[in-house]
Amino acid sequence: MSRPLRVLVGKPGLDGHDRGAKVVAASLRDRGMEVIYTGLHRTPQQIVDAAEQEDVDVIGLSILSGSHMELLPQVRALLAERGLDHVLLIAGGIIPEDEARELERRGYARVFGPGTATGDIADFIEHNARRTS
Amino acid sequence: MTAPLTAATSALEDLLAEFRAGKVGALARAISWVENRHPQSGALLDAVYPQVGRAWRTGVTGPPGAGKSTLVDGLARHWGAAGRSVGLVAVDPTSPFSGGALLGDRVRMDRALSQTGVYVRSMANRGSLGGLSLAAVAAADLLDAFGFQEVLLETVGVGQAEIDVAAAADTTVVVLTPASGDSVQAMKAGLMEVADLFVVNKADTPGAERLQTELEDMLGLRRAAAPRPEVLLCRALADQGVAEVAQAIERRRAADQASGRLEARRRARDLARVRRLVVEGLRAELWHEQEIQEAAARALAHGERPDEVARKLVRSILEGIQRNGGPA
Numbered sequence: 001m002s003r004p005l006r007v008l009v010g011k012p013g014l015d016g017h018d019r020g021a022k023v024v025a026a027s028l029r030d031r032g033m034e035v036i037y038t039g040l041h042r043t044p045q046q047i048v049d050a051a052e053q054e055d056v057d058v059i060g061l062s063i064l065s066g067s068h069m070e071l072l073p074q075v076r077a078l079l080a081e082r083g084l085d086h087v088l089l090i091a092g093g094i095i096p097e098d099e100a101r102e103l104e105r106r107g108y109a110r111v112f113g114p115g116t117a118t119g120d121i122a123d124f125i126e127h128n129a130r131r132t133s
Numbered sequence: 134m135t136a137p138l139t140a141a142t143s144a145l146e147d148l149l150a151e152f153r154a155g156k157v158g159a160l161a162r163a164i165s166w167v168e169n170r171h172p173q174s175g176a177l178l179d180a181v182y183p184q185v186g187r188a189w190r191t192g193v194t195g196p197p198g199a200g201k202s203t204l205v206d207g208l209a210r211h212w213g214a215a216g217r218s219v220g221l222v223a224v225d226p227t228s229p230f231s232g233g234a235l236l237g238d239r240v241r242m243d244r245a246l247s248q249t250g251v252y253v254r255s256m257a258n259r260g261s262l263g264g265l266s267l268a269a270v271a272a273a274d275l276l277d278a279f280g281f282q283e284v285l286l287e288t289v290g291v292g293q294a295e296i297d298v299a300a301a302a303d304t305t306v307v308v309l310t311p312a313s314g315d316s317v318q319a320m321k322a323g324l325m326e327v328a329d330l331f332v333v334n335k336a337d338t339p340g341a342e343r344l345q346t347e348l349e350d351m352l353g354l355r356r357a358a359a360p361r362p363e364v365l366l367c368r369a370l371a372d373q374g375v376a377e378v379a380q381a382i383e384r385r386r387a388a389d390q391a392s393g394r395l396e397a398r399r400r401a402r403d404l405a406r407v408r409r410l411v412v413e414g415l416r417a418e419l420w421h422e423q424e425i426q427e428a429a430a431r432a433l434a435h436g437e438r439p440d441e442v443a444r445k446l447v448r449s450i451l452e453g454i455q456r457n458g459g460p461a
Contacts, residue, residue, distance in 0.1 A: 003169045004232060004257070029233035034257045039240035046246065050239060053252055055161035082158065 005129050007058040010038040010047040012075065015065035020092070024060065027118035028125070033058075044074035052082055057129045060121070063093040068103070076107040088129045092116065145173045149180055152279065157252065160279045164254055167271040178271055181278035186399075188220075188277035191382055192299030194290035194324065195308035200334040200369045202241035204308055205287050207375035208382075209245035212283045219245070220252040220281035222272045224288040224298060227257040234258075238287065252281065258295065266297045267409055270402070273301070290324050300327040301402050303395055304382050308332045309348075311340030316347040325351065328362050329385050332378055336366035360388055419450055 009025045011018050018040055025035045036054050038047060051059050059079075061072060072091055079087060091103065092112035100111035110124055148166075151159035163181075166174040191208070193201050202223065209219045223238035234257035245251045254276075256269055269286060276284045286302050288295040299305050307328035312335070316325075333345050348364045355361075363381050367374035389395040425446060432442040 004234075004259070025235055029228060029235045030231045032232040034227075034234045034236060034255075036236045036255050037240060039237075039243060049246070050253075052158050053161055054255060055158075055165045084158070 003131065005033045005058060005125065005131070006036065006054060006056040007033050007060060007125065008036045008038065008047070008051050008054060008056045009060050009062070010042055010050070011040045011062055012042055012044055012047055012071040013063060013065045013067050014041060015063065016040055017064050018062065020064070021062035024062070024092070024118055024121060028060075028122055031122040031126070033122075033125070044071055044078055047075055048078040048082060048084070051079070051087060052084060056087060057131060058088045058090070058125055060125075061089075061091045061093075063091065063095070066094070068093065068095050069099055072103055072108065073106055080107075086130060086132050088125065090121070090124070092121070145176055145180070148177065152181070155280070160252070160275060161254070163275050164256075164272045167275065168256060168259075168268045174271075178274065181275065184278035184280075185274045186277065188273075188281055188284045189386060190273055190277070190284045190286065190302040190304075192286045192288070192302030192305040192327075193308060194288050194296060194299035194305065194327070196313040197289055199308040199310050199313055201287050201289075201308050202238045203369040204306075204332060204334060204367065204375065204378065205238075205285050206242045206245040207369050207372060208285065208379055209242070209251050209283075210248060211376055211379045213245065213248045213251060217282045218250045218280065219283045219285065220254075220276035220279070221285040221287065222254050222256060222269055222276065224256045224258055224269055224286075224295065226289065226295075227259045232259075252276065252279075266301060267406070267413065269298045270301045270406060293323070296323055296327055297405075301405070303389070303398065304329045304385050306330045306332055306378070306382065308334050309344065310335040311338050311344050316344065316351050320351070329359075329389075330362050330378070330381055331364040332367050332374075333364065334367050334369050336368050336374065337371075341366060359394065360385070360392075419454075 007028055009021050011021055021037070025037050028035050036050065036056065038050050047059070061075065063071065068091070076089060079085065079089065089108050090110050090112065091108055095111055095113065100113065103111050109128055112121060148159055148162060152163055163177060166177055193205055195201050205221060209221065212219050225234055225236050225238065227234045236255035236257060238255055239246065239253055242253055246253065254272060256272065273284050273286055286298055288298045290296050290299065290307070305327050307324045309331065310333065331348050333341050335341065345364050345366055352361050365374060365378055365381055367378055369375055386395065389398070428446060429442050432445065433439070
């Protein structure tokens with residue numbers, strides 16, 4: 001039997017709304033994944049520290065504050081710095097279409113918008129995550 | 134034929150080199166190896182074994198919502214501020230329905246996490262029979278070998294395997310609150326026997342002092358093979374009483390070290406681990422899930438009784454070993 005995928009669900013920045021993150025976290029657990037939830041108000045540094053300590057295969061970031069073009073590229077850059085390029089990086093939240101595509105050009109495998117079915121996120125992860133250890 | 138072996142050996146050597154250089158990512162991967170029963174995980178544990186045994190291990194267990202993570206966060210900050218490096222393994226249950234898990238201990242650990250040097254690893258118990266304790270105790274060994282001075286093992290005290298993990302520590306702290314029921318509930322859950330120290334958390338809620346008195350009374354009734362556990366009041370969230378808990382842990386360690394009880398406990402821990410590894414090894418060698426399932430289903434369909442079916446299966450497994458010239 002293959003091991004469960006390990007997924008970090010994180011909330012970077014200052015918005016205090018984590019209902020979406022929790023719904024996604026619960027749906028990934030229900031698909032057999034081990035989901036590590038960081039809690040609110042995390043800096044990119046704290047998120048990357050957590051991902052490294054927890055040896056995750058996937059990072060999913062939820063952001064509703066509008067600071068996605070600031071914070072999300074920082075997470076990507078820190079991952080590269082730590083040699084964690086193998087981690088599948090995805091995001092979701094209130095992110096305008098053009099900026100979502102821009103983030104996808106800058107290292108995010110997929111940016112999900114409002115209305116995404118949770119099953120689609122789980123499917124995407126199952127198809128794209130790589131188990132490296 | 135040698136290529137895969139060489140690749141495996143060099144993967145192990147690369148990991149060990151980074152682990153010894155103090156790379157956090159290597160520690161994290163090492164724990165994954167153990168957790169995933171990587172073919173080289175045994176060799177990995179053998180290789181680091183000479184560095185194991187320097188850390189103090191504290192187990193923290195208790196019912197859900199008692200404040201274990203918050204207390205652990207406080208202990209980590211207390212020891213961190215005293216200049217000691219802290220590593221933590223936090224175990225949460227795997228869903229028996231999906232095989233997934235929601236690991237939320239980091240949420241309550243944010244104050245400690247903002248201090249440098251605290252390493253936190255969340256583990257799911259993966260529903261394994263006894264396997265949890267093997268993986269979590271091996272993870273504690275890795276934290277120890279990596280150089281952390283204080284190793285904390287946090288588990289929900291809901292099942293025997295979880296309690297075993299906490300009990301595998303040098304010192305075991307049981308966290309209760311007035312809301313977790315009276316001391317009889319703690320006895321039912323098997324928590325009384327493993328505690329070296331009781332913490333009544335959320336001490337500002339009604340009933341805290343009564344629970345403390347009840348626990349003291351219960352402990353007074355026990356025959357004193359071991360020193361009597363202290364019972365402390367604490368409000369972990371407000372940081373009240375956490376330093377006192379840390380000091381009580383240190384007192385207990387010192388007493389157990391002086392009396393030789395610590396040494397005996399570490400020996401017992403190794404013995405228990407060998408026993409579990411042997412059982413698991415035998416299971417892996419002898420238990421062929423599908424064959425046994427099918428044989429059992431056939432026999433049951435013929436109207437045989439479950440006990441009878443089990444006895445026959447044991448006999449046929451043993452006969453299989455004898456036919457192959459006895460145990461290897």
